[in-house]
Amino acid sequence: MALLRSFTYLILISLGMIFFIPLSPHVSLYAEPAPNGKKKLSREIAEHKKEYEKLKKELIQNKKLEKKYLNKRDDLKFRMLELRMDQEKIHMQIEQNHMNEIRFSRRLSRLDRAIRSEKTSLRSHQVLEGVQEVLVLKNAVTAYLVRKDQTPESSIDMLGVWVSDTSLQQMQKKISRDKVLEASTSIKMDELYRKRDRILRMEDRRKREEKDEMKQMDRIQRQIAALKERASGLEKNNELILSKTQKLLKLIHHLRLVELRNRHRHLHHFSPVRLKIRGLLWPVNGKIIESFGRYHDGVDIAASSGSPVKSAETGRILFARHYSGYGKLVIVNHGHHVYSLYGHMKTIRVREGQIVRKGELLGTAGGGGTNGHSTIFFGLTHYGNPVNPLPYLGQKSH
Numbered sequence: 001m002a003l004l005r006s007f008t009y010l011i012l013i014s015l016g017m018i019f020f021i022p023l024s025p026h027v028s029l030y031a032e033p034a035p036n037g038k039k040k041l042s043r044e045i046a047e048h049k050k051e052y053e054k055l056k057k058e059l060i061q062n063k064k065l066e067k068k069y070l071n072k073r074d075d076l077k078f079r080m081l082e083l084r085m086d087q088e089k090i091h092m093q094i095e096q097n098h099m100n101e102i103r104f105s106r107r108l109s110r111l112d113r114a115i116r117s118e119k120t121s122l123r124s125h126q127v128l129e130g131v132q133e134v135l136v137l138k139n140a141v142t143a144y145l146v147r148k149d150q151t152p153e154s155s156i157d158m159l160g161v162w163v164s165d166t167s168l169q170q171m172q173k174k175i176s177r178d179k180v181l182e183a184s185t186s187i188k189m190d191e192l193y194r195k196r197d198r199i200l201r202m203e204d205r206r207k208r209e210e211k212d213e214m215k216q217m218d219r220i221q222r223q224i225a226a227l228k229e230r231a232s233g234l235e236k237n238n239e240l241i242l243s244k245t246q247k248l249l250k251l252i253h254h255l256r257l258v259e260l261r262n263r264h265r266h267l268h269h270f271s272p273v274r275l276k277i278r279g280l281l282w283p284v285n286g287k288i289i290e291s292f293g294r295y296h297d298g299v300d301i302a303a304s305s306g307s308p309v310k311s312a313e314t315g316r317i318l319f320a321r322h323y324s325g326y327g328k329l330v331i332v333n334h335g336h337h338v339y340s341l342y343g344h345m346k347t348i349r350v351r352e353g354q355i356v357r358k359g360e361l362l363g364t365a366g367g368g369g370t371n372g373h374s375t376i377f378f379g380l381t382h383y384g385n386p387v388n389p390l391p392y393l394g395q396k397s398h
């Protein structure tokens with residue numbers, strides 16, 4: 001309405017500006033207005049401008065209010081939707097409670113019918129007992145009066161009067177008991193109703209607690225799944241790290257062996273060393289496949305697989321087992337810090353600490369080879385330094 005009134009004011013102002021300018025009746029349309037008319041016109045224009053500004057402000061204010069109301073309407077619609085959803089939930093809860101109430105009422109009705117049936121049965125039992133008591137009493141009185149020579153008719157009349165009084169008293173007592181029973185039943189019914197209400201409240205609370213527990217269980221299951229996934233990832237990562245560590249350890253061990261072997265090779269003496277032993281026996285009768293040098297601390301002698309390997313000189317077995325890079329290796333101590341080495345053996349026939357004579361069997365060849373040949377490695381060391389064994393070997397035996 002305020003917006004419509006504002007537009008109406010604007011239209012009236014425009015029409016007044018055009019059609020209601022006062023003119024003198026004696027002056028043409030194009031004549032100057034009188035001074036009084038000019039002032040009046042100025043006042044009217046000022047008033048109209050003032051009214052226009054007022055209406056403009058009101059229009060702006062109305063637009064703001066309209067926007068505010070529209071926003072509020074949207075909020076109310078959203079709130080109404082929420083209320084409808086809440087109403088539906090409440091309605092469902094009421095229906096559920098109503099169904100529970102119906103089930104409980106049916107239980108109460110069954111209990112009430114059972115109580116009434118029990119009361120009826122009790123009354124019938126009491127009446128039957130009363131009749132039986134009267135019959136027994138009547139028979140007893142009749143027998144007594146017969147013994148006293150009285151007529152049964154008079155005894156029956158007397159008994160009838162007495163039975164009537166007795167029955168009246170019994171009925172009054174029975175009514176009193178029924179009233180007490182009815183009051184007790186009413187108390188039990190009230191207690192059952194209160195119990196039903198308490199059960200309904202407990203059921204509502206249980207449903208809320210169950211819902212909260214389901215949410216917690218769902219959250220915990222998600223956390224467990226996330227932890228399992230993280231644990232599985234950590235386990236795989238650990239296995240990968242362990243595998244890399246083992247490979248790295250093997251590589252380090254191999255590099256250390258290579259470094260140690262290269263260190264020994266760089267310490268070789270290429271000039272003959274005068275040892276106190278001469279005329280060493282060839283361990284096998286074969287040709288030299290690889291000679292002694294900077295990168296080889298012994299000689300490789302061709303030997304067919306299974307051929308005997310003999311001790312080059314008398315000594316004591318210092319080492320007789322597998323060694324990395326040499327296969328099955330036998331080392332013989334000849335004294336004076338001189339040792340002979342026999343590598344790439346197929347079998348070893350001596351034991352550590354054993355004394356062997358020159359030419360005695362140490363084992364058999366065939367445990368390795370060089371350049372595609374089956375060979376035996378033979379070396380000499382003096383104070384731990386490799387020595388070229390060829391100058392100290394005697395003639396080959398045929």
